[in-house]
Amino acid sequence: MxxxxxxxxxxxxxxxxxxxxxxxxxxxxxxxxxxxxxxxxxxxxxxxxxxxxxxxxxxxxxxxxxxxxxxxxxxxxxxxxxxxxxxxxxxxxxxxxxxxxxxxxCLAPTIQLIPELAMEKTQMLQEIVDSAALLKLREGPPMLLPEEIETLKEIMHPFKPIEKGTRELYDDDFTYSKSIPIVICLNAALEKKEPIS
Known part of the structure; x- marks a missing residue:
């Protein structure tokens, strides 16, 4: 003490x-x-x-x-x-x-602002993609073109490492010494992300 x-x-x-x-x-x-x-x-x-x-x-x-x-x-x-x-x-x-x-x-809340919104939008986009897949099974009005669905999937792809990094920052065992390695790993993961289409 x-x-x-x-x-x-x-x-x-x-x-x-x-x-x-x-x-x-x-x-x-x-x-x-x-x-x-x-x-x-x-x-x-x-x-x-x-x-x-x-x-x-x-x-x-x-x-x-x-x-x-x-x-x-x-x-x-x-x-x-x-x-x-x-x-x-x-x-x-x-x-x-x-x-x-x-x-x-503080690093964690600052970083959290971006993925929080991104995760909300990602969930919404996932629901759109899922709904579009279901609509193909039934007769109904066209909502999204196949290219638009692929674009949505590609937009959602980079948010996975952001979400993982954010969860790590908010972990109960988080210490400030983890912040720089998390940011470096997050940056490396995002640089490796290739377009999926």
């Missing part, structure tokens, strides 16, 4: 903060983790995770984070970056408190 006094001695720290709502209890929480270099590794310490009893506006989050930094003796001058999800309230709180230049969006 790290003592608050120890953090004031660290020359460079990165903060990671996240606020969320428990779906079962509808209770909101705020968490703060600090990352700092040691001679042979990067240390990560979860400092706090507590319920937010107020509305989680950017002003409230800013106040809570300021209190945490004071409580843990985290000097603003030693903070090299602050990592958050993409929620507007936490982004504004960080911009107001530390400035835009220190804010970094």
């Amino acid at each position: 790290i003592a608050a006094a120890d953090l004031s001695l660290k020359p460079s720290e990165s903060l990671n903060t996240h606020n969320w709502t428990d779906r079962n209890t509808n209770k909101s929480y705020l968490g703060l983790t600090v990352h700092y270099p040691e001679p042979s590794s990067i240390k990560s310490v979860e400092l706090e995770c507590f319920p937010l009893n107020e509305s989680h506006t950017s002003d409230c989050l800013c106040t809570q984070l300021d209190n945490l930094c004071q409580e843990w003796n985290i000097l603003r001058s030693s903070i090299s970056s602050v990592i958050t999800d993409n929620a507007a309230n936490i982004v504004k709180a960080i911009h107001d408190m530390f400035g835009k230049s220190l804010h970094l969006p």
Whole structure:
């Protein structure tokens, strides 16, 4: 366990903060983790995770984070970056408190935005392809031409590695050290993808 006094001695720290709502209890929480270099590794310490009893506006989050930094003796001058999800309230709180230049969006939610939409659309496209196959068995109005169905299949093809990489990022065992290898593997998988038609 790290003592608050120890953090004031660290020359460079990165903060990671996240606020969320428990779906079962509808209770909101705020968490703060600090990352700092040691001679042979990067240390990560979860400092706090507590319920937010107020509305989680950017002003409230800013106040809570300021209190945490004071409580843990985290000097603003030693903070090299602050990592958050993409929620507007936490982004504004960080911009107001530390400035835009220190804010970094968390890799997982940032990557998640693209495949989330892609997976939704992929599912919709798969349903169209499946429906088109069923319609061939019956008399009915033509919906898609065979070339259009093949195009849809080709569009869906690259999303498989994206979905797998996203699931890996959201795995319970995820650590930030996995993020670069996941991105490299994802890039390699996408470069290998050949058109299927």
